[in-house]
Amino acid sequence: MNHAHRARRSVSSVAAMVLLAGGTAVLASPAPAQAASTTISNAELRWELNKESVSGAYAPGTWNLFSAGKLGNPGAGSQTLTSADQGATWANGAVAGWKNTQGNVTVLDKQANGTYAPTTWLGARQNSAGVNANTSGVSSENLLSLRNGIGTVDPVTDTGTLQWTGDFTVVYYSGMSFFYVSNPKLSVTNGTGTLTATLSGYGSDMADPTQWVPLPATQVTLGTIAGVDLTSTGLTTTPSYLGVDVTVPANSSPQVTGGPTSGSFPQSFIDFQGGVGTASYWYSSGGAADARKVTTPLTVAWSEPGQASVTVTRTTLLPSGAQEVTVEGTGFDPASATATRPPLAGRPGGTYVAFGRYADVWRPSVGAPSTARVNAGGAGLKWAVPAADMATVGGAAAGAIELRADGTFTATVTVDKAVVDGKTSTGTYGIYTYPGGGASQPLHETFTPITFAKAVPSVAVTATGATYGADVPVTVTLAGDAAATGDVTLTDGGTTVGTATLTDGSASFTLVRPAAGVHDLVASYAGDANNEAVSGTTRLTVAAAPTTTPTPGPVTADEPVKGTARVTWGTKPAAGRKGIAVVKVSDLATGKVTAIVRTGAGKKLRTISARIKDGVVKVRLPRLGTGKYALVVKVPGNDDVAKARVTRTFRVR
Structure with a gap:
């Protein structure tokens, strides 16, 4: 495959990502004759755009991926995300800020058991079988999730509009080309509609790696859909691609048609990609990647009217130690869930709020046994009940919290991965809610996934007092989301100076009378249970010795110099x-x-x-x-x- 074609292929992948990331579900405004329009406030859109957008790229060691939010501007072309700090910076040192979640956008990763959870940096390039997607054609199995879409739908007429608020970045070749997708909207009228979004980003050129031009925000169609069947809880559809012909932008490869996977993303999307410099990545151009450019199914789902919901302050936590999260619940009507077991039999049973590791089929309302719900217990399990019943279930010491009359609660839940790992080796970590006291109410069953990932601390190496002939103290400081512990090794031009144990995040070393010249100091941190291994560098310059030195006077045995x-x-x-x-x-x-x-x-x-x-x-x-x-x-x-x-x-x- 020639270089130009490789550029086209990665672009197609990028566009597919954009469609996924930015596809806002807009359902056309219902006509006055609609039978029963329903207001939706919690719609979730999931899509991977196409397989190419989450696959290994052609350039060795690079892959295509998503980032929640907008990546920082590297300020130059041909930059890639730095794996050593999990995408926090670009290769040239500029801030990148890769994230798995931001606002309403989360990048999900398929787990070994088939479920999805927020991806880690490793999960963005490795599939559920542990195979790296930095090999061309291997998929990471990531999905974009956009939550809290709002609008109205009418399942009777298959008509509606849904709007999401949020940004994501479609990244190709680990960042050599990328663009932003903002505020997707899905509009459907009588089963036919469009997914639109605002695209922006930068124009690049593989033939001229120095090119990096800002592109204006542009409203485009990410996909067109037809034959949509709106149900009371969502839809599944595949945006059009196969057989779609487009007019390619100037200086782009021609579209190749007539094959089993030939086609294209919508014309306005292709036009925008012409500015990005990657238009041919989003239509069939006759290469081996054409089969991966085809759009994949997208789903939009929302809860039944009356479904309770929760928000959790943090969903990505450290893998070691006890950490607290705050859970806010709404829609847990006390009167709609009556207990069947003592001590609350015949009265509102309230709601359990738990950190645990549950089986795929865990909901009591579908008959899942209690063994499917492995809870941490202790401070990791709360029972929200009306104030009058808090003492009945043991009070605050037993985990009782107030379920207010309006169906809301606030719970502080302790998350400790080791506790549930000691009880089970399978299932999905999360914050779960379900009715207490044996009550049955599917509207009160919710699940919020919890992901565990090590922090990536920053490393500062400070060397002061570089005077010829004198010792130089060196301080290494680590800072980040988790207090770093363990050892740091300092090297000077490849020669080990020493190893020291961190105390309150810092370690001290001494360069003994370093020679004149440049000293490249590297501090290597081995990592611990909550921190990744990282390194930091600094350059120390020691001036040359003076060309002349004073000649000491004669020293006799009777007059020795002062000892030091x-x-x-x-x-x-x-x-x-x-x-x-x-x-x-x-x-x-x-x-x-x-x-x-x-x-x-x-x-x-x-x-x-x-x-x-x-x-x-x-x-x-x-x-x-x-x-x-x-x-x-x-x-x-x-x-x-x-x-x-x-x-x-x-x-x-």
């Missing part, structure tokens, strides 16, 4: 770990240094001897327990330098 000794840490002592004290002495000193380790109370623990070499001594301390200590360093004198003694106190944590 200064102690810094090569590796700071930590509980259970060996430390290294670096002793800087006079260049005239010779022999061995004696170092004594004492407790804070003055008790001698260890005497250590180390030889002076070029004015520097490295004293290797033993493993020490937590507490306060003192290091006494004795430097011998000679004919040229007086003896010296220095005491350094330190604390081991």
Whole structure:
């Protein structure tokens, strides 16, 4: 496949993503003769546009993917998302900000059990079988989800309008080409309609990688649909593609027709892609990718009138430790769910609000057994009941919260992955609600998926005081959504300086009298249960030595120069770990240094001897327990330098 054709193919994929991401369901305004128009406020649109938009790209190591929200502008063409920080930046260092969810938009990933959950960065390039989609033609099985669509529908006449608010980005070749889709709208009249959205982004050119031109926001048709059957809870349809002919933009490859998968996305969409520089990615151009350009089915679903709903403050959490989320519930009418079991038999049974890992078929209203619902219990399980019944079910200590008369509640639920993992190895993590006390009410059964992903901390490497002949302290600081723990290793031009344990997110090192010149310092963090492994760099320049130095006066045995000794840490002592004290002495000193380790109370623990070499001594301390200590360093004198003694106190944590 030639280079130009590869560019066309990825563009088609991108457009397909746009359609999916930006496809707003607009159902045409109902005619006055409609039988029964229903107001909808919670419609969800799901679509992948086509298979190419979520598949491996032709360029080695790149793939096509979605991002919730609008990616940041890299400011130049041919940039790709940086995997080391999970798409937080572009290859040139510009902020990218890849996200799996933002506002009403979530990028979903197919799980091994066939269900869908918000994707992780890994899930955006790997399918449910664990195969990477950075190989051409392998799909990541991602879907776009746009929630909270509003409008009206009339299932009797198959007519309606639904509007979504939100943005997503369709990314091809890991970012070499991308565009934004905003506020999709679906309009249907008598079973025929369109999916439209506002597209914007940047124009690129594979023949000229430096090209990167902003494109104006343009209203386009993402797809046309026909034969739509609106039900009381949604629709499923496949936008037209096969057999659709278009006029291709100037300088684009011709459309190839007559094949089993030949066709195109709508003309206005193709026209916009002409500006992006990727029009041929969205129509059949005779290449091997044509079969993956075909539109795939989209679904729109909404709840029955009266369906309860919840909002959860956070749905992507850290994989380790207990974390709290706030759950707000509406529509849980107390009078519509009567308990059949004590202690509330015959009275409103309220609603369980739980963090758990449930089977695919979990709802009590369809007869799923209690074993299908594995709850965390404790602070991870609440029971919303009317205020008068809170004491009856054990009060706040037993997890009781108030279910207000208007059917609303506010619950603080503890999410701890390890708790449910200890009870089951299958199912989907989420915040679930269902009627309490044995009541049956399907309108009160809700599910909000919870995804666990490690944080990606930022790394700052600070080196100060770069003076020739002097030691240079280096501080490595990690910051992010989770407190980083564990070890950091510092290297200088590939040579290991040392390894230190983080304390309150930072670690300290000392470059011992670094040579003049440029020092590329790299701090490598190994990661922990809640943080990914990351690295950070900085460049330190040490000026050259002065060309002339003062000549010291004659030194006699009767008049030795004053002895000196200064102690810094090569590796700071930590509980259970060996430390290294670096002793800087006079260049005239010779022999061995004696170092004594004492407790804070003055008790001698260890005497250590180390030889002076070029004015520097490295004293290797033993493993020490937590507490306060003192290091006494004795430097011998000679004919040229007086003896010296220095005491350094330190604390081991």
